[in-house]
Amino acid sequence: MNKFVKYGLIGILVLGAMWAATYFIKTNSKSAITYETTKPFTSTIERKTVATGKVIPQEEIEIKPQITGIIDKIMKEEGDNVNIGDLIATIRVVPNEQALNQARGRVRNAELALNTIKIEYDRNKKLYDRGVIANQAFVDLQLRYDQAEQELKNSKVDYQIILKGSAGGATNANTNIQATVNGTILEIPVEVGDQVILANNFNDGTTVATIADLSKMIFEGQVDEGEVGKLQVGMPLEISLGALGDEKFDATLKFIAPKGVEESGAVKFKIEGDVAVNDSILIRAGYSANASLTLEKKEDIMVIPEALLQFDRETDKPYVEVATGDQQFERREIEIGISDGVNVEVISGLEMEDEVKVWNKTEPIKRGEEEGEEEEGEES
Template sequence: MKKALKYIVIALIVLGVLFAAAFFIKTNAKSPITFDTETAFKTTIEQKTVATGKVIPEDEVQIKPQISGIIEKIYVEEGDKLKSGDLIAKIKVVPNEQSLNSAKGRVNNAEIALNNAKTEYDRNKALFDKGVISSQDFNNIELQYNQAKLEVENARNDYQIIRLGSAGGSSTANTNIRATVAGTVLEIPIKEGDQVIQSNNFNDGTTIATIADMSIMIFEGQVDEAEVGKLKFGMPLKISLGAIQDKELDAKLKFIAPKGVEEQGAVQFKIEGDLKLPEDVFIRAGYSANASIVLEKKDSVLAIKEALLQFDKETDKPYVEIQTGDQKFERKDIEIGISDGINVEVVSGLTEEDKIKVWNKTEPVKKESNEN
């Protein structure tokens, strides 16, 4: 009797353990999270890219001297508006001693040759007046005399240019630096007393000032190689300036660089766009700017939130989970189109009636109150 009772107790304990285990497994099989669902909807999707860059004048002209020397006087300031021909600065010439001596020697030689030619001319003039020599012989002597006078004048002018920077009678002295175009002075990188070098075939020369027409501005920026193939000339740009927060400017794409430049491991292509300047907005050269470019746009397409998408770990193909019952879902592969980063186009695989699982929902953390 005792043996039978013992077996009954053991059987009850085993059944209790099995029941507890089954209950535990069933309880843990249920998801602790109650998933919400969303549906697809019709909307307009724009695929955009943003090019970072700056706003600059279309043409900037650097004014350089035609003669070396020291800046004696600067007559303008940065920001001044100039007309073509306005005086910017004046240069004081510091002549090269060797060139100066050479020019002085040429003057002396020319004066000696002139004195000799004058003596010959005076002597032959007297003979010609008496009819001793022919007219042709006298004309040759007179030509040599006139050439000697011209050589003296040229030698003296060259000496004057080397010594002072210009000939005495010159109306546009090389020492006077003038604006070659009309515009605004953007930069004067030199100051009075600085030494400058003339522009020639072997040297760009020292920049005296930079002038630009501020009424004609362009956006200059860069785009990634993955997006440059989608750009077309004439595309509209929306320009946002860092210095003007509440204003967007319109522009049109006019240039796409044929060659990219590698920067930090990525190839970037330069682009330019003609900027339309409102009359009530003043733009300074060098403002940082971003250009928003619409690469593709689709109206009234079926879309879902991009956060609802999941991707197969092996094939990397997109899919969603569709509700089939109370907190029951099944996988459904879909085909997607363009995305704006928030919403993504659904090409096939879904309808507006399908309820899509919000798979990335997390259970809120319960806060435990600490009793003091």
């Protein structure tokens, strides 16, 4: 082999090595990251909280019997609308044997007393007609006779009430259970044949029906102790009901509990709000609901996306990087205000014309790199 061929082979090898090195450098080197920038802008920020709870009637009236007995008939069903005086159910009286016996004895005593006074009255009436006895004496006797008659009537009525629950033919008998308010029957917890008792000093009595006006609803929920201090009676609420999809209802906060209740290690405070009910939409009692409350609101303030913020590891103070030239940035500490989780208020440290560095920019992956990574994964 002559020296020209030898030098030619060496030259080819050198050129090949240089080409391979250049290709390796190009394929393994990363291009410099180019950061985008954005400017502060003017916006409105609302800081809200959500209270979970339910929607219930403003008042629920429990209808209880006026006498002890057994449910004989039920005329209404749950969900029916009723007016004051509408008959809901009737009761069949099961009289107490002791009370019935006492009432019967009172009637007999009244009859005996009346018979006795009647004999004396008839005798003195003849004497009075002859002018034998004084007028005052006969008037006193007349009063005693009338009282005896009235006592007999009263004892007979009491006996009928104990025996049958009413004094024969009364239109508003104790055995009739009637609506005391206008509204909708929410619940009838008894059935025909159930025994019921009237309210007394030792028992609340049996509830025969529960009635409420579904046009007057309130939201009842709870808020955390960290937010209750920012609430005020009269604040607007936005109520959303899971059962009604996207329907929203306006409400007004009317009550904040003065005492909290501890639940799972957190202190919760009860709140209530009057809900503006749309007549075209039926809201059922007990719907689960969420109430959105605006705790703080600022309009026309300078804001930046919250993702642009960085925090010093030692002082934990927020800062951003502001452009000073082409891809040149300087750190600038800022003071921030309220945030809605997307944008944050800038109180000081920035001007509207400042270009703020957008962090965490990611490079698009090239198609060749993806294929190479996939091949390496298959080989492994």
